[in-house]
Amino acid sequence: MATKKKTTIKDIANVLGITPSAVSKALSNHPRISDKTKTAVLQIAQNLNYQPNHLASALRKGKSNLVGVIIPKANSHFFSSIIEKIEEVLNEKGYNVIIAQSNESYNKECKSIDALLYTQVDGIIASMANETVKLDYYEKIKSKGIPLILFDRGENDLNVDYVGIDDYLSSHLVIEHLVEQGCKRIAHIAGFSHTRIYKNRIRGYRDxxxxxxxxxEDSLIIESNLGIEDGRRIMQQLLEQKNKPDAVYAAGDYAALGALQVLQENHINVPEDIALVGFTNEPFTSLVTPSITSVEQHSEQIGKVAAETLLKRLDSPNEKVSLNKLILPAELIIRSSSKKLINNIL
Structure with missing residues (x-):
């Protein structure tokens, strides 16, 4: 079966008996083209189902009005709400957003960066995959002069704008709360320590x-991808220890949910026997029983600031603007899974 030929500007020009240059100008609403010609060109373009070549247009103009957003996973309310706010801010300024999902894979992240660079995006906003250790592809973005804004997960070595929360202080708030509830042996289901935010959460936990x-104790600190299955596996490991923890602090809500499932399957009371705290404040944390205490990450504010920071870079590409490293304050949302003392009193 023959592939249908894509309509070009030249096809429209042949129908109307004008030059391709005149068609191009009419499609871009050039003031020197008459309204009559513009109307005719738009009508024929519609009839022939003409689709503009945005890549070619971007190469000609040096601007695509496209922004790439790279996230580790789309099934997280944290990342989806950030994307929603980024789109809202950028759409108001005439930019469209291309979303790429790494699924925590370094190789997929690299391919996404290559695709976004090929598409001639004007800027990139990104949160790194858990697997990412080498920063060569992010350096590649910088070397091309394309503004790069990192959020949540990002490395200081890149020396770019960054927006996130105070991960170190977050761990302090969690441990302080658990100590107030009488916990004395607190385990940590951690993210991978080569990623700065998880390294800071581990450091905060230890301090x-x-x-x-x-x-x-090193046996109480176990690193993972922080998925539900990771939470289940690590919670089972902790329960098999001779001296079990009386509290578990997970660096992600999905890991906390997996841990909760295992605790309930083993008929362990939460929080009376083992208290539980998560991180990110996903919507399900308030819906499960018991509801899960979690750290609020202010996702909408992160998305808004990341987009606004990128716009400043795009509006003043040649100006030397000081780097914006905004660290938002941590906030612990206390729920039933960790209210050990209160539950005992009641």
Whole structure:
């Protein structure tokens, strides 16, 4: 079966008996083209189902009005709400957003960056995959002079704009709360420590334990991708230890949910026997029983600031603007899964 030929500007020009240049100008609403010609060109373009070549247009103009957004996963309310706010801010300024999902894969992230660069995006807003250790592809973005804004997950070595929360202080708030509830042996289901935010959460966890005179044991710190299955697997490992923890702090809500499932399957009372705290404040944390205490990450504000920071870069490409590293304050949303003392009193 023959492939249908794509309509070009030359096809429209042949129908109307004018030059391709005149058609191009009419499609871009050039002031030197008459309204009559513009109307005719638009009508024929519609009849022939003409689709403009945005890549060619971007190459000619040096601007595509496209922005790439790279996220680790789309099934997270945290990332989806950030995308929604980024789109809202950028759409108001005439930019369209192309979304790429790495699925925590470094190789897929690299391919996404190549695709966005090929598409001639004007800027990129990104949160790194868990697998990402080498920063060569992000350096590639910078080398091409394309503004790069990192959010949530990003490395200081890149020396670019960044928006996120205070991950170190977040862990302090979690440990302080659990200590107030009488917990003395607190485990940490961690993210991979080569990623800065998880490294800071682990560091905050360790320092807070030291501050309150609690033991710091490597067997209680287990790194993972923080998915539901990771939470289930690690919680089972913790339960098999001779000296079980009386609290678990997971660096992600999905891992916390997996841990909760295993605790309930083993008829362990939460929080009376083992208290539980997650991270990100996903919507399901308030819906499960018991509801899960979690750290609020202010996703909408992160998305808004990331988009506004990119717009400043795009509006003043040649100006030396100081780097914007906005660290939002941490906030712990306390729910039933960690209210050990209150539940005992009641």
């Amino acid at each position: 807070a334990l030291e501050k309150f005179g609690l033991p710091i």
